[in-house]
Amino acid sequence: MRNNLKVERARHNLTQAALAEKAKVSRQTINAIESGKYIPSTVLALRLSAIFGLPVNALFELEEEDRA
Amino acid sequence: MRNNLKVERARHNLTQAALAEKAKVSRQTINAIESGKYIPSTVLALRLSAIFGLPVNALFELEEEDRA
DNA sequence: TTCAAAAGTAAAGCAAACTTTACAAAAAAT
DNA sequence: ATTTTTTGTAAAGTTTGCTTTACTTTTGAA
Numbered sequence: 001m002r003n004n005l006k007v008e009r010a011r012h013n014l015t016q017a018a019l020a021e022k023a024k025v026s027r028q029t030i031n032a033i034e035s036g037k038y039i040p041s042t043v044l045a046l047r048l049s050a051i052f053g054l055p056v057n058a059l060f061e062l063e064e065e066d067r068a
Numbered sequence: 069m070r071n072n073l074k075v076e077r078a079r080h081n082l083t084q085a086a087l088a089e090k091a092k093v094s095r096q097t098i099n100a101i102e103s104g105k106y107i108p109s110t111v112l113a114l115r116l117s118a119i120f121g122l123p124v125n126a127l128f129e130l131e132e133e134d135r136a
Numbered sequence: 137t138t139c140a141a142a143a144g145t146a147a148a149g150c151a152a153a154c155t156t157t158a159c160a161a162a163a164a165a166t
Numbered sequence: 167a168t169t170t171t172t173t174g175t176a177a178a179g180t181t182t183g184c185t186t187t188a189c190t191t192t193t194g195a196a
Contacts, residue, residue: 033183
C-alpha cells in the first residue's frame with residue numbers, strides 16, 4: 001500500500017502531531033502510516049481525504065500484492 | 069458509516085458470495101459490511117472501488133459521528 | 137553550539153476487521 | 167409444493183489498527 005501522506009502533509013504545512021489532532025488519532029498512528037508500518041482504517045482514510053480535500057483513491061493506492 | 073454496496077452489487081448482478089470471491093474475502097464479511105455490522109478495511113474498500121469502478125468516497129461516506 | 141520542536145521507534149494492551157464453521161430464514165426457481 | 171440458491175446470523179479464534187507511555191534521534195531555530 002502506497003500513500004501520499006507525507007507529501008500532502010508537507011503541502012499543507014502540518015506536523016505529524018497537528019495532522020493527528022485534526023484526524024483525531026495519535027501522533028504515532030500518523031507516523032506509523034507514513035512509514036508503512038500499517039494501513040489506516042477506512043474511517044481514518046476518509047478523514048484524511050476530507051482534511052486534504054483529495055479522494056481516498058488519490059491518497060492511497062493498492063500495490064500489486066494487495067489487489068484482488 | 070453509510071455504504072452503497074448493496075445497490076452496486078445489484079447493479080452489477082452479483083451475489084454476496086460472488087462479490088466476496090472477487091474481493092478475496094469471505095461471504096460473511098460482505099454480508100456484515102452491507103448490514104452495517106462493521107466497516108471494511110481500506111484494502112477491502114479499495115478493492116471494492118476497483119471492482120465497481122467507483123471511487124472509495126462514492127462507495128463509503130462518513131456520518132456526522134465519525135467525522136474528524 | 138545549544139535548546140526545542142519534530143520525527144522515529146518500541147512495547148503492552150484494547151478494539152475491531154476478518155476467518156471458519158455451522159445452521160436458520162428467506163427468496164427464487166422448477 | 168419442493169428444492170436450490172441466496173441471505174442472515176452466531177460464536178470462537180486470529181490478525182491488525184490504534185492507544186498510551188516513554189525514550190531516542192533528527193531537524194532546525196536562536
